[in-house]
């Protein structure tokens with residue numbers, strides 16, 4: 217990724233798609249207050265943000281990436297170029313600012329990242345990432361469903377002292393969940409197809425990803441524990 221005051225080389229090239237965005241960054245208001253985006257990928261493509269040591273932190277959109285640049289928080293970048301953003305023309309130098317945003321952006325000053333990599337870190341439980349952890353498969357009948365056909369099953373029911381935590385929940389289709397009702401699986405003659413696990417922070421970011429590019433995937437994989445059950449799943453998919 218580069219940030220320079222060079223004239224907009226590559227602007228208007230074949231197949232470019234421009235989007236104009238007005239004044240979301242105060243820093244640029246002294247320019248023409250207009251950005252022009254050349255998007256190699258869809259503007260909805262997420263950027264992977266890491267800390268300066270390369271530890272994955274979160275997914276951000278292009279607006280947040282621009283904001284990090286404006287605040288001088290970007291330490292370095294990796295991956296493929298996603299967007300080329302043209303700012304306004306500087307009134308003094310008459311040069312147009314250009315900002316290229318890559319698929320992975322490392323930022324400074326994220327001490328909270330250290331907390332997240334400690335072994336006791338537990339990511340928040342929500343159905344979206346729970347269903348992703350279990351590959352949208354019912355962990356009892358093995359069938360795959362869209363999110364609307366799935367539910368969170370407590371292996372040991374809450375009414376029996378079970379917890380609402382990653383180790384006690386699995387994805388279940390509504391039919392299996394109804395059949396199991398307030399029982400433990402063995403009491404209903406049901407068997408779990410996989411052992412539930414607590415995702416690490418890097419695994420959690422992977423599970424949150426909407427459309428993960430190959431270079432982002434490679435980066436995340438390098439931070440998965442060697443024993444991660446996701447390795448086997450990803451190998452099957454490749």
Ligand SMILES: [Zn+2]
Nearest residue numbers: 354357389392
């Ligand atoms: Zn089922």
